[in-house]
Amino acid sequence: MYLINVGIIILLLYGDDMKKYLLIPLFLLAGITHAGSNVSAISGNVSDVLSADTFVVVTGDLEQYKIRLLGGVDEFKNNSTASGCKKMLSDILNKEVDVDVVGNKDKENRYVGFVSINGENINQRQVLAGCAVTPKKTNSKISKKTYQSLLISEEKAKAMKNGIWAD
Numbered sequence: 001m002y003l004i005n006v007g008i009i010i011l012l013l014y015g016d017d018m019k020k021y022l023l024i025p026l027f028l029l030a031g032i033t034h035a036g037s038n039v040s041a042i043s044g045n046v047s048d049v050l051s052a053d054t055f056v057v058v059t060g061d062l063e064q065y066k067i068r069l070l071g072g073v074d075e076f077k078n079n080s081t082a083s084g085c086k087k088m089l090s091d092i093l094n095k096e097v098d099v100d101v102v103g104n105k106d107k108e109n110r111y112v113g114f115v116s117i118n119g120e121n122i123n124q125r126q127v128l129a130g131c132a133v134t135p136k137k138t139n140s141k142i143s144k145k146t147y148q149s150l151l152i153s154e155e156k157a158k159a160m161k162n163g164i165w166a167d
Helices: 004-037 079-093 122-128 144-159
Strands: 041-049 052-057 063-069 096-101 111-117
Touching: 004 096, 041 063, 041 079, 063 122, 079 122, 122 144
Parallel strands: 063 111
Antiparallel strands: 041 052, 041 096, 052 063, 096 111
């Protein structure tokens, strides 16, 4: 953002002659700084559900973020379970969500985190349905209370043979 502001000041000082020299590098630098920036929270509207654990959020300034639920399951033994879990996650489509990002992007360039709608923890709901698991290694951004709650939900899902635990 700082680079864009500097570019605007230079344009104001030097006028139209500088436009052709500044616009391309500024847009490139803006993209580079955004791509590498650390994002800790994202709020926006869910525009697409891509899988049982991945969806797209569009923010108020029209930025798009690919989000993966922390604890999401990449591979299902049964395609009907995967389909059911994607359908369950699809109920967040077109809803306003808050994402608490926990760490760096994953290998598929997705932000990974906890998702909530009006205070409801979507990760926990998916774990209880057997559509996600409790992360095995505790992350410093996950409170002990949240982690324990996820473990209890996972044990309930196993006992009820929900989702992946039925396979």
